[in-house]
Amino acid sequence: xxxxxxxxxxxxxxxxxxxxxxxxxxxxxxxxxxxxxxxxxxxxxxxxxxxxxxxxxxxxxxxxxxxxxxxxxxxxxxxxxxxxxxxxxxxxxxxxxxxxxxxxxxxxxxxxxxxxxxxxxxxxxxxxxxxxxxxxxxxxxxxxxxxxxxxxxxxxxxxxxxxxxxxxxxxxxxxxxxxxxxxxxxxxxxxxxxxxxxxxxxxxxxxxxxxxxxxxxxxxxxxxxxxxxxxxxxxxxxxxxxxxxxxxxxxxxxxxxx
Numbered sequence: 001x002x003x004x005x006x007x008x009x010x011x012x013x014x015x016x017x018x019x020x021x022x023x024x025x026x027x028x029x030x031x032x033x034x035x036x037x038x039x040x041x042x043x044x045x046x047x048x049x050x051x052x053x054x055x056x057x058x059x060x061x062x063x064x065x066x067x068x069x070x071x072x073x074x075x076x077x078x079x080x081x082x083x084x085x086x087x088x089x090x091x092x093x094x095x096x097x098x099x100x101x102x103x104x105x106x107x108x109x110x111x112x113x114x115x116x117x118x119x120x121x122x123x124x125x126x127x128x129x130x131x132x133x134x135x136x137x138x139x140x141x142x143x144x145x146x147x148x149x150x151x152x153x154x155x156x157x158x159x160x161x162x163x164x165x166x167x168x169x170x171x172x173x174x175x176x177x178x179x180x181x182x183x184x185x186x187x188x189x190x191x192x193x194x195x196x197x198x199x200x201x202x203x204x205x206x207x208x209x210x211x212x213x214x215x216x217x218x219x220x221x222x223x224x225x226x227x228x229x230x231x232x233x234x235x236x237x238x239x240x241x242x243x244x245x246x247x248x249x250x251x252x253x254x255x256x257x258x
Contacts, residue, residue: 001045001046002042002045002046002049003061004052004053005041007042007049007050007053008067008076010035010038010125011039011073011076011079012073013071014032014034014038015033017031018031018032031187034080036082036083036086036180037077038078039080039082039083039152040086041195042083042236043083043084043086045058047084048082048091048092050080050084051080051084051091051095052078053077054077054084054095057075057076057077057080057110057243058075058077061077066120071247081095081107081110085110085111085114087117088114088117088118088119088120090237092118093114093115093118093120093123094199096111096112096114096115096118096123097111097115097122097123097126099111100112100115100126100127100129100130100142101126101129102180105133105135105138108130108133108135108138108141109135109138109141110138111181112138112141112142112144112145113126113141113145115127115145115149116141116145116148116149117148118152119148119149120149121149123145123149123150123193124146124149124151124153124154127142127145127146127149127154127155127235128146128154128157130142131143131146131161136180136182136183138183139161139183139186140183141186141209142185142189143158143161143183143186143187143189144186144189144190144193146190146194147189147190147191147192147193147194148190148193150194150195152194152196152198154190154194155191155194155196155197155198155199156238158187158190158191158194158199159191159198159199159202160184161184161187162184162187162188162191164184165180165181165183165184166184166210166211170184171211171212181212184212184215185212185214185215185218186217188202188218188219189218191203192218192219192222192226195222195226200227203219203222203223203227204219204223204234206219206235207219207223207234207238208237208238208241212250213243213245213246216246217246217249219237219244220235220246220249220250220253221253223229223235224253224256224257228257231253231257232254232257232258235250235253235254235257236253236254238250239251239254
């Protein structure tokens with residue numbers, strides 16, 4: 001049976017090999033792949049052990065508070081979490097939810113992306129909490145995960161994000177920071193994934209106008225792909241839209257389905 005000591009030793013050995021080929025990606029990749037395979041097998045054989053090792057190293061490591069010297073081995077938990085979150089599984093889902101609630105945010109985006117794939121409704125409360133983050137990347141990934149899980153409980157939170165950032169300040173032409181634009185676009189995409197009754201109403205409202213033309217185009221694509229029975233009359237109206245880009249998109253879709 002594999003032990004924690006053996007796992008640590010294998011990581012150290014592989015790291016020593018990697019350091020022989022610094023800045024040589026093509027030589028490092030097979031070494032990294034072998035390490036990933038070893039850790040994945042270790043997780044498959046004893047998932048509780050790898051989860052326990054992760055938390056032990058994660059909690060004691062202060063690496064994010066210190067300069068990282070080149071050549072210094074990263075904290076072991078970086079390796080453990082990649083194996084645990086490699087594919088949907090109950091241990092990974094529980095870990096991802098716990099991490100999203102942890103004050104250290106370094107892996108929050110990764111965890112939200114994992115929960116997108118896992119599609120487990122148990123993650124909904126922690127993903128809703130993650131929407132309050134001050135890191136736009138975390139909010140973006142949490143919103144998309146909520147949409148992909150498909151539980152209607154996410155609907156009001158996603159609608160709120162789309163409406164919250166629908167204002168002149170966010171869309172000011174001289175604005176340098178596009179974080180709010182990204183959040184709003186991701187939240188709308190999440191509504192399309194969710195496809196709940198409230199989401200459908202918002203999508204239909206957006207067909208004829210949105211200050212973000214990419215969101216408007218996304219609404220048209222959703223109409224054609226997911227609401228095909230209603231699509232033709234809407235598309236016919238949109239071919240006469242004052243915005244030539246929207247009119248062209250509508251005509252192209254109309255030609256495809258007519």
